[in-house]
Amino acid sequence: MSKIKVVLVGCGGMSGAWLNVAKNMPEVDIVGLVDIVEDNAKRKVKDFDLKDAIIGTDMKTVLDKTNPDVIFNCTIPEAHYQVTMEGLRYGCHVFSEKPLADSMEHAQEMVETAEKVGKIFAVIQNRRYDPNIRRLRNFLESGKIGKITTVNSDFYIGAHFGGFRDHMKHVLLLDMAIHTLDAARFITASDPVSVYCKEWNPYGSWYDHDASAVAIYEMTNNIVYTYRGSWCAEGLNTTWESEWRIIGDKGSVKWDGGGNMQAQIVVETGGFFSKLENVEIPPFDAGDKVGGHSGLIKEFIRCVQTGEIPETNGKDNIKSLAMVFSAIESAGTGKLVKL
Ligand SMILES: NC(=O)c1ccc[n+]([C@@H]2O[C@H](COP(=O)([O-])OP(=O)(O)OC[C@H]3O[C@@H](n4cnc5c(N)ncnc54)[C@H](O)[C@@H]3O)[C@@H](O)[C@H]2O)c1
Known part of the structure; x- marks a missing residue:
């Protein structure tokens, strides 16, 4: 199977947990890193030896340069809606940090958009x-x-x-x-x-x-x-x-x-x-x-490859939200x- 190309958006504290998992998954290629604070993205490039990844502060520019299959959304809760919607509309599957969204209206729109564009949208519920x-x-x-x-x-x-x-x-x-x-x-x-x-x-x-x-x-x-x-x-x-x-x-x-x-x-x-x-x-x-982030990320990537639905898909997880x-x-x- 060809590698799944991933752009990670939001290179703060939590993104390290995602990149730690991804670096041990040969089927995943981190092709881009986005953060509104460029230094945060640069730090992850250094920490995880991702010198081939495209980095930037504007998500659209990085998506145009990398054409990824998947977005990992590790931004702060207030940015989840904007980043997830942009990713889905671009034609990417999106896996997001919790919480799904910062309001029920946003959450509903995100879940409906994922259905409309036929992409997987799921949320990390590592516990x-x-x-x-x-x-x-x-x-x-x-x-x-x-x-x-x-x-x-x-x-x-x-x-x-x-x-x-x-x-x-x-x-x-x-x-x-x-x-x-x-x-x-x-x-x-x-x-x-x-x-x-x-x-x-x-x-x-x-x-x-x-x-x-x-x-x-x-x-x-x-x-x-x-x-x-x-x-x-x-x-x-x-x-x-x-x-x-x-x-x-x-x-x-x-x-x-x-x-x-x-x-x-x-x-x-x-x-x-x-x-x-x-x-x-x-x-x-x-x-x-099992395995917290590791178990969930592996399941998500498998679902992208096979078309299965992850346990923490948005349509189900919206009930927790x-x-x-x-x-x-x-x-x-x-x-x-x-x-
Ligand atoms: N699952 C867990 O156990 C767990 C634990 C901690 C945090 N989290 C979640 O992870 C997410 C991130 O938390 P954190 O602790 O890493 O926060 P953080 O502030 O350390 O990092 C967030 C990063 O996102 C960047 N960012 C903000 N808005 C952006 C945007 N619009 N586009 C691109 N980048 C943007 C910030 O510059 C920052 O680098 C939150 O949703 C938080 O709830 C989950």
Whole structure:
């Protein structure tokens, strides 16, 4: 098969993770690098020994010079719409960093445009491509805890980023909660129905805008999911994957977001407390659905070659983004929002 020609747009911090994967994929040729700050593109050329790549500050000029098959969109969230739309309209498949877009209107237009031009548009949701979450989901699918009724997740991290996040509105919900909310859809195999959310910027926050939120979602399959999170919580941090409790009608599972998972199921009822038993959560081989960015980028390139649809395609991932924007709307209006 011929090499897939890729132009990467947005050569900041995160682009290194993409280029690290791409440099070990013989089927990928990074033919161009674009950044509005030319020095950022030059730095990546040096760091990744990409001396044959065309670099520039204007995306259209680099596309004309390279005629790529694929755009990797690693720009900041506010630029995702413009870069993705330009790539799709040019006739490229687009793989973008999360979040899909900076508004639902933009997201809808991006997904519709991808369909119209017949190109793949997908979003990195690297926390889905994690062996632990795959193992958890496999266990839940086994039915050992019965039908899922309730899911809680806690995300508490004191992250001093500097840069665009310090000044971004809805920074927690838009830039981070998208991972957790997407994980909630994956874990429950359900989609959002409604949400009530409170968002705020706690005393002592080093962010300009709200960095904490609590949201209650009603999901399909009669599941209630609560999200609690903060990006300015000092001490006793959770993992980046959040801490989870999943309750079924026959038992519960706790997951710390890392390698620790435990489950208890009912073995006898009738007393004040049911008799419970710890059960093993078996190891699970998730095949190539692991590896974070690496797993997702490999899947995307394979899909470009074969015409398959990636798991995190825009049409599906827009449902995770809708969880973000409906929470933001609820926080703004103080009302329950139906999706
Ligand atoms: N998946 C993850 O775990 C994860 C982790 C961190 C960041 N991200 C996401 O990655 C994206 C980039 O984040 P980052 O931390 O690398 O940010 P960053 O600020 O370090 O880099 C962004 C780069 O994009 C460039 N840029 C901005 N607008 C542009 C435009 N219109 N055209 C070309 N270049 C443009 C900037 O000059 C900068 O070099 C964001 O969407 C962020 O949410 C994802």
